[in-house]
Amino acid sequence: MTFLETILDEILQIFKREGIETNSEADIIRKLDIRASTFHELFSSKENMVLQVTRFDIEQQKREKAELLAKATNPVEEIMLLLVNGINKMNQINPVFIADLQKFPEAWQETIEYVTTDNQQVNAEILNRGVLGGYFRKDLNLQLVTKIILEQFFMMINPAVFPPEKYNLAEVFRSIYLYYVRGICTEAGGKQAEEFFSRNSI
Template sequence: MNLKKNIIVNSLELFESYGIKVVTMDDIAFNMGISKKTLYVHFSGKKDLVKNVVHFLFERHFLAIDKILAENESPIKKINKIYEYAVNYLIQVPPIFHLDLQKYHAEAYRIYDQNRCEIIFGIVKKLLDEGQLKGEIDKSINTAMFCEFHLISLDKIINSKTLSLGYSVKDILHNTIGISLKGIFKK
């Protein structure tokens, strides 16, 4: 792995563990055993680094989702696996990461939000539409509205203490997205 990518990976780990605001360029350099000057060879500043971290994060997410999409499963099973992947990730990351991103790094948050919307309104909506065409999902369901509802639900999960209350991924998935997915299956 080249140094720039190594800095991004290391920074992501620090940001996810402690939040973006409190982690300084000095902290990152110290943690990696490199000089701060070396960081600035690769990134113009913390905002640039955060944007690169968000791009890298979604590269990882899209790779995982692409593996799910390549499986020979029904659209509903693929949706469930995508949401399970998302909830598993969200459980591991304290809400401060997302809150700091939104509050202090507007440009990086815009990138984050665009990618998140691509997953929900691009990939998941396409799978819902495919499920409707295959007769697995009630054709009267507005798939765009369904996606909007789940985006709001994921935001609430991210920004709440629900994840720290000891609920399992299976419980969170079942009691949020799982129940509403069952409600749209064709009877």
């Protein structure tokens, strides 16, 4: 990692653990243990810092996703690995972070664009391979299913629908996606899913 990447990673961990707004610029500088002048050379404003951290996070997610999917042996396992990874990530994130991120329009917009393009494309490719391989039902409307998966994500992170103080986001994620994936599987896909469940604690 470069010096900047190391700093971005440290800030990202602070944000995920404590949220964005709980720390002032001075707090972050103190926690990073760097000079204020160095900080201001890297970031022109708080908005710029959040944007750079968001872009760093997105690139990390892309690499992690590629490594994760390379381990799968079939499309059902790919979907399930993404599901487990999503649950684990939600468990590691303070819900306040997601709510805070929405207060930074440019960073939030790039996050939404990543979800709506990259994630939707990946899901569509997996579903298509799964249909062709007999793991997912042939009557699936791929465009509709990928749209539903996307909208379920937006519903999940909407604090008006699932207030973080009342609902565990990881459990919401599990409840939304786990049972939905099971419902689109064929008998063969269902067997693969059951085998995956038996090997993994979800």
